[in-house]
Amino acid sequence: MxxxxxxxxxxxxxxxxxxxxxxxxxxxxxxxxxxxxxxxxxxxxxxxxxxxxxxxxxxxxxxxxxxxxxxxxxxxxxxxxxxxxxxxxxxxxxxxxxxxxxxxxxxxxxxxxxxxxxxxxxxxxxxxxxxxxxxxxxxxxxxxxxxxxxxxxxxxxxxxxxxxxxxxxxxxxxxxxxxxxxxxxxxxxxxxxxxxxxxxxxxxxxxxxxxxxxxxxxxxxxxxxxxxxxxxxxxxxASALIAERAAPAQALAKAPTPGTVRCEDVAALLALPLDRTVKSIVLATDKEGKTELWLLMLRGDHELNEVKASKLAGLKEGFRFATEAEIFEHFGCKPGYLGPVGLKKPVHVIADLTVANMSDFVTGANEVDAHLTGVNWGRDLQEPEAVADLRNVVEGDPSPDGKGRLSxxxxxxxxxxxxxxxxxxxxxxxxxxxxxxxxxxxxxxxxxxxxxxxxxxxxEQNHDERGIIWPQSIAPFEVVICPVGWSKSEQVRETATRLYAELTAAGFDVMLDDRDERPGVMFADWELIGVPHRITVGERGLKEGVIEYQNRRDAAAQKVAPDAVRALLGEPA
Amino acid sequence: MxxxxxxxxxxxxxxxxxxxxxxxxxxxxxxxxxxxxxxxxxxxxxxxxxxxxxxxxxxxxxxxxxxxxxxxxxxxxxxxxxxxxxxxxxxxxxxxxxxxxxxxxxxxxxxxxxxxxxxxxxxxxxxxxxxxxxxxxxxxxxxxxxxxxxxxxxxxxxxxxxxxxxxxxxxxxxxxxxxxxxxxxxxxxxxxxxxxxxxxxxxxxxxxxxxxxxxxxxxxxxxxxxxxxxxxxxxxxASALIAERAAPAQALAKAPTPGTVRCEDVAALLALPLDRTVKSIVLATDKEGKTELWLLMLRGDHELNEVKASKLAGLKEGFRFATEAEIFEHFGCKPGYLGPVGLKKPVHVIADLTVANMSDFVTGANEVDAHLTGVNWGRDLQEPEAVADLRNVVEGDPSPDGKGRLSxxxxxxxxxxxxxxxxxxxxxxxxxxxxxxxxxxxxxxxxxxxxxxxxxxxxEQNHDERGIIWPQSIAPFEVVICPVGWSKSEQVRETATRLYAELTAAGFDVMLDDRDERPGVMFADWELIGVPHRITVGERGLKEGVIEYQNRRDAAAQKVAPDAVRALLGEPA
Structure with a gap:
């Protein structure tokens, strides 16, 4: 072309x-x-x-x-x-x-x-x-x-x-x-x-x-x-990051946490690692006119996976996040300080695999500006109604096939x-x-x-600040020939045209830029467009018997004899 | 395939x-x-x-x-x-x-x-x-x-x-x-x-x-x-089929034509050739609240070309066929017996090129069950307001470029x-x-x-009673190989497979029918589908060293040596 x-x-x-x-x-x-x-x-x-x-x-x-x-x-x-x-x-x-x-x-x-x-x-x-x-x-x-x-x-x-x-x-x-x-x-x-x-x-x-x-x-x-x-x-x-639940070591205690709702901030305030905190997420289901609340418990550094939640018994048929009014009715408290201890009304408590094996952990106290520390399953609250994989995996989690860690x-x-x-x-x-x-x-x-x-x-995968970098198999053209001085130099025209014919015959999809533009304009266009191979033919080079070749991923062009360029291109797609 | x-x-x-x-x-x-x-x-x-x-x-x-x-x-x-x-x-x-x-x-x-x-x-x-x-x-x-x-x-x-x-x-x-x-x-x-x-x-x-x-x-x-x-x-x-208008030879006369409205029937009744009759077609235009009627006159054996009519001055902006009421108001008569002689109200009369050069012709008398014979322009009615090409050309008309006759x-x-x-x-x-x-x-x-x-x-252009006949360049397959006894005969399978490989390599788009169907079923399918070339490979033929070739347009198959079939196929598309 x-x-x-x-x-x-x-x-x-x-x-x-x-x-x-x-x-x-x-x-x-x-x-x-x-x-x-x-x-x-x-x-x-x-x-x-x-x-x-x-x-x-x-x-x-x-x-x-x-x-x-x-x-x-x-x-x-x-x-x-x-x-x-x-x-x-x-x-x-x-x-x-x-x-x-x-x-x-x-x-x-x-x-x-x-x-x-x-x-x-x-x-x-x-x-x-x-x-x-x-x-x-x-x-x-x-x-x-x-x-x-x-x-x-x-x-x-x-x-x-x-x-x-x-x-x-x-x-x-x-x-x-x-x-x-x-x-x-x-x-x-x-x-x-x-x-x-x-x-x-x-x-x-x-x-x-x-x-x-x-x-x-x-x-x-x-x-x-x-x-x-x-x-x-x-x-x-995701797997349980704690193999076995340790016995309680701390007593249950209430800690003042004024204005502190995020697990990260609670951990910082209490000078505890984030993985000692547990977040409480409250979902609601509406079945046959009856609304039920579900408390999902995840470790402070983990995130809820809604797809996994949607597969749980009781939530399969659809769920929504609970409203503030519903939360207040069941927990006697606004979101940010919620927890599974001392609930006012029945709530389904489901613990993530890791949370189920935690001990001496931190949750909300169901009281504004307060959290509980030293919370322990069995002692301070009932065992959860269900234990399930509720979270997104994170970098470094064990691979489910047991063969290493996840990226x-x-x-x-x-x-x-x-x-x-x-x-x-x-x-x-x-x-x-x-x-x-x-x-x-x-x-x-x-x-x-x-x-x-x-x-x-x-x-998205293949680009740089100058433009697109196509894989050769799907590039709009595989090779672009940029003649410098197309209209002025017969020698340039001849060499460019010969190369075009040779490379086309070799099966490459070649573009010959005969627009007679300055090199800067041509180079900018073809780097933006992302053609994998560029060949530049100029009178000065031809006097020395060379043309220039630059792969789109190269930092600079190299001088080669016109007949040597074919070898640099690899095979046509 | x-x-x-x-x-x-x-x-x-x-x-x-x-x-x-x-x-x-x-x-x-x-x-x-x-x-x-x-x-x-x-x-x-x-x-x-x-x-x-x-x-x-x-x-x-x-x-x-x-x-x-x-x-x-x-x-x-x-x-x-x-x-x-x-x-x-x-x-x-x-x-x-x-x-x-x-x-x-x-x-x-x-x-x-x-x-x-x-x-x-x-x-x-x-x-x-x-x-x-x-x-x-x-x-x-x-x-x-x-x-x-x-x-x-x-x-x-x-x-x-x-x-x-x-x-x-x-x-x-x-x-x-x-x-x-x-x-x-x-x-x-x-x-x-x-x-x-x-x-x-x-x-x-x-x-x-x-x-x-x-x-x-x-x-x-x-x-x-x-x-x-x-x-x-x-x-x-269309051109005027009469070069020059002849002088009137007949007197104007009224002929009874009871129940006879089509020009063919009027000509037969009056024992005149059809090309002596003239048909009257009445169009109407509505401009600025005013309706005008247009009488288009064509020879009895000619047909109105509406595209041509739509290009006439006065009709360009759109026209319709006149209603019976409008016709009665202007002609004092119902359709079938209309003509340009003795109109009650002003009507634009436009004559086809041929009609304009006719003399002693027949038109309706604007009276039920009656036609006029010996009608002549100038003598019995005014010259038409306009003369124009109004009709479809017919087989045998002179070519507009003067180089022969039209088909x-x-x-x-x-x-x-x-x-x-x-x-x-x-x-x-x-x-x-x-x-x-x-x-x-x-x-x-x-x-x-x-x-x-x-x-x-x-x-529509290429078919017969058995099915489609594709031009080779657009056939779904150019060649079909029908092996008789695909599952039973190794020799048949081998020959068919070898031919398939050879013809595919030669650039043909080949179908190998390995469905193991009876020849009648295969032949009927591929004739219906319209593949241009059919090669049949059977054990009996192979014993004599031949296979069968039939072009989709041939009446029967011919026996040829397997190596001779390539020459019968011409070039791949």
Whole structure:
């Protein structure tokens, strides 16, 4: 490609609403232009990256035996009513009426449509397994679209759906997709982790997220450098940090703690380590008109994991944080000084694994400006109603597989594989006949990759103060040739054109910048755009028989003979 | 591709709502499955054809210097309000409100968005010309979607938009696109014509349609076998079939024609040739509260061309057919016996070019059950207020370029190139600075190809009673290998597998049917699906050292040595 035939439109300034580096750089590099909140034009440079990502995904999906089709963007409400998602999905799902006043949705995913296809087309066990996928536009009407293409409203997703005869076969399909995803993200040239994830609202029993590692990621990943354990922090199992409860050594005492509500401040005031304090979090459930309160106890340096809380007996069906009035009624005190000792009304007390083994600890006294010290289970209060893993793991926690200690990293979720089971196939009566002629419900999996989000994630991971640094496999161009004095020097033109032809013939995706700009302008543009390899051809160098080569990650250019540059580029993607 | 890894789902019966052969065959072949009216799942076979069409289009668009980007499906109403199309577009444009109650549309085309891009990104004459295109899903909420993918609601279109500094430059961009379209449709392997077309409601001054020739087409094309004249019948210029008006030879007379209203019947009753009769068509216009009537006179064997009528002075601003009451008021008679002689009230009389040169002709007498014979201009009635081309050309009419006679064919419009002028750029203030620093409005063209419609059109043109016959360049597979006795004969498996490997290596897109089906089942499937080349490998043949080859257009298979089959296939697409 010649720059004069392409469209390059870099900007000095990032848009004022850009909160993250990928949004800023994609806009400045001319990859995207905002059309409306969360809706972007993909400019020629941006589209090239998307197409390269799609090609890698398609290649590996096909290799894994998945079959590409294309399901419509606009889907009839009836199918979504069959599974109940018409009612369950909130305002994120965009609904539209056609001219005949019929209800449609603009697809956020395609479980319903693909299950409708499977029940119509697959009749026999002989046709299984099948895995259908498409790479298609999606729409989710985010309340607050942000982070550029990372949380847009209109975006491109690859979504695949597997159909199997039973759980075991579906597990194999899951494993095949898991392996395909590993190959995809490796080929994309990104640092990533496959982490065990919560199965959440979709249901199902097995789930992995593929997280691109980036400091700006919204997800926290717990992983073990000494084993292959990795999990989203929502799921990562925390253990008791105290193996056995020690016998009480202190007497129960009340300490004045005026205006001191945070565990950190209480510990400082009382000159105790933070890990001797216990925080009290009060949740409420409303069942059959009856409100019950739940006191969750965590060590002062730990944080509540709401996903774990939502799996507890009694809280499974939904909970909320208790109101101040409810707290006052049960504890006789306002938040900040709460504790499990001497409750006025019945409250379910649940202790985190670590708290359950603590002794001589500090809690609120259920009295303003006061805490209790030397609190001990059994002696000062009943044993907790339940003991459970309630907290987020932290850096240095033992790995649940017993093979070392956990590290915590931030990640951006770009892929998800999910064992769905029969959630959709049962609701939509998607069955096949087994060898004995008996109808059986198909077992499903679903597998998504956020194509446009990947563009943003790749940049969040790979950039510097000058701009983007693309992995070669998804760079809009792999090599840029910058001729200095394009219009003036025949020698420069000839060398640049010859190199362009040679490298293109060698399979590289090459850009020749024939805009006749000054070197500074060209260099700034291509460093912003993030092309991995830059070759500069100038008259002065040619007199000495050299051109300049600079890798995007290099600090400076090196002089090489024109024929030596090929060897510096490695292999084309 | 092996059939066992693919998804083949042919049907014996076409859906009952399928009106045209392409819809029937695409459904039976398993290329599409209906999801809702005018909304289809593109099954794996159908998607392969779409992707091949897209690749050819993309290749030629890029070669022609157009630059691919991707504009969103969901576009904010504000831009469509700027051009006035928010109000002008009827219920075919699907409108949707987001969760914040903001108005959006689902794009039927992208003039507004691309003009918005151009005005933001193009500042100088140095950046022109530019041609941006995308291949993107479109939605038009057709009142009555029909003909399968030929008039669907959700469909894929390639739309390109050129921006130029002036009319002359825009004319060059138009010509470049015209040439690219010629190459595209040639490479698609379809019989087609580029025809001059009416510029219609889009405005602009130059327009060509690309029509795939098919008996089932909705459009009529007039073309000259002796020259390169071709035009949509809406536009094709008709000439006077009578060079000079002869002097009156008959006296004016009234003939009783009881119950006889059609020109054919009047001619038969009066034993006159049909081309001596003249039909009277009454239109009405309403301007500033005043209704005027217009009598359009055409020869009995000719048909009114409403597009031509809509361009006449007085009718340009819109017309309708007159009501019976209006006709009675002006003619004193009901329709069927109307004529231009002895009108009761003023009526604008406009004669077709041919009618204006007729003499001794027959018209209605403005009296029920009566016609006039021997009618002559000047003698029996005033010369017409205007003489104009009012009719559709017919087979055998002289070509407007004077180089022979016209033929009429039916076609399916699959592409359209359009000189837009400044319709959108002016409304949206899309300007650039010229060499003198003066802002000037960009001149635009737009260029569409209906990708999914092309699939249907290709089938309408290329099929027989057994199924589809694909042009090789867009066939889902170019070659199918049908092994007879796949599971039983090692020799068959070996030969088929070796041929598969050889032909794949030679660049062909090959399907190996390893489903272990009977030959009849395989042959019926692949003839229905329309693969151009079929190779059958059976044990009996192999004993004689032969396999069978049959082109999809051949009546029977021929026996050839396995090594000789490559030569029969021609070159891969």
């Amino acid at each position: 010649h720059a004069s035939k392409f469209f390059i439109s870099t900007l000095k300034e990032a848009p004022s609403d850009a909160e993250v580096v990928s949004h800023k750089l994609m806009t400045r590099a001319g990859m995207i232009r905002k059309l409306a909140g969360g809706i972007y034009n993909y400019m020629p440079l941006g589209l090239r990256v998307i197409r390269k990502i799609e090609a890698i995904i398609r290649d590996e999906m096909n290799r894994a035996g998945a079959i590409e089709l294309l399901m419509p963007l606009i889907q009839p409400a009836e199918l979504w009513q069959e599974t109940g998602r018409w009612d369950k999905m909130g305002p994120e799902m965009l609904r539209v009426k056609d001219r005949h006043d019929r209800d449609f949705i603009i697809q956020p995913t395609s479980e319903e449509v693909v299950t409708d296809i499977a029940r119509a087309e697959i009749h026999s066990w002989r046709q299984l397994p099948k895995n259908f996928y498409h790479i298609q536009t999606k729409f989710r009407d985010e309340r607050r679209p942000r982070f550029g293409v990372m949380r847009g409203r209109e975006f491109t997703m690859k979504d695949a759906y597997s159909f199997d005869r039973d759980d075991e076969a579906a597990g194999r399909s899951y494993d095949i997709m898991f392996d395909a995803y590993m190959r995809i993200f490796r080929r994309l040239g990104l640092e990533f982790r496959a982490v065990a994830a919560d199965t959440g609202a979709i249901g199902g029993s097995r789930s992995h997220e593929f997280q691109v590692i980036a400091d700006t990621g919204e997800d926290l990943i717990a992983w073990c450098p000494d084993s292959d354990y990795a999990a989203n922090i929502e799921l990562a199992q 915590i990293q931030r990640g951006i979720e770009v892929g998800h594989v999910f064992f769905l089971g029969t959630k959709y196939s049962e609701a939509m009566n998607c069955t096949y006949l087994d060898e004995t002629g008996k109808p059986r419900t198909m077992v499903m999996g679903c597998y998504g990759i956020g194509v446009t989000r990947l563009v943003g994630a790749a940049i | 092996h059939a066992s890894k693919f998804f083949i789902s042919t049907l014996k019966e076409a859906p009952s709502d399928a009106e045209v052969v392409s819809h029937k065959l695409m459904t039976r072949a398993g290329m599409i499955r209906k999801l809702a009216g005018g909304i289809y799942n593109y099954m794996p076979l159908g998607l392969r054809v779409i992707r091949k069409i897209e690749a050819i289009i993309r290749d030629e668009m890029n070669r022609a210097g157009a630059i691919e980007l991707l504009m969103p499906l969901i576009q904010p109403a504000e831009l469509w309000q700027e051009t006035g199309r928010w109000d002008k577009m009827g219920p075919e444009m699907l409108r949707v409100k987001d969760r914040h109650d903001r108005d959006f549309i689902i794009q039927p085309t992208s003039e507004e968005v691309v003009t918005d891009i151009a005005r933001a990104e193009i500042h100088s004459w140095r950046q022109l010309p530019k041609n941006f295109y995308h291949i993107q899903t479109k939605f038009r909420d057709e009142r009555r979607p029909r003909f399968g993918v030929m008039r669907g609601r959700e469909f894929t279109m390639k739309d390109a938009y050129s921006f130029d500094r002036d009319d002359e430059a825009a004319g060059r961009s138009y010509d470049i696109m015209f040439d690219a379209y010629m190459r595209i449709f040639r490479r698609l392997g379809l019989e087609f014509r580029a025809v001059a077309a009416d510029t219609g409601a889009i405005g602009g001054s130059r327009s060509h349609e690309f029509q795939v020739i098919a008996d089932t087409g909705e459009d009529l094309i007039a073309w000259c076998p002796d020259s390169d004249y071709a035009a949509n019948i809406e536009l094709a210029q 009429i064919q039916r076609g399916i419009e699959v592409g359209h190139v359009f000189f837009l002028g400044t319709k959108y750029s002016e409304a949206m203030n899309c300007t650039y600075l010229d060499e003198t620093g003066k802002p000037r409005t960009m001149v635009m063209g737009c260029y569409g190809i209906g990708v999914t419609r092309l699939v249907g059109a290709a089938i």
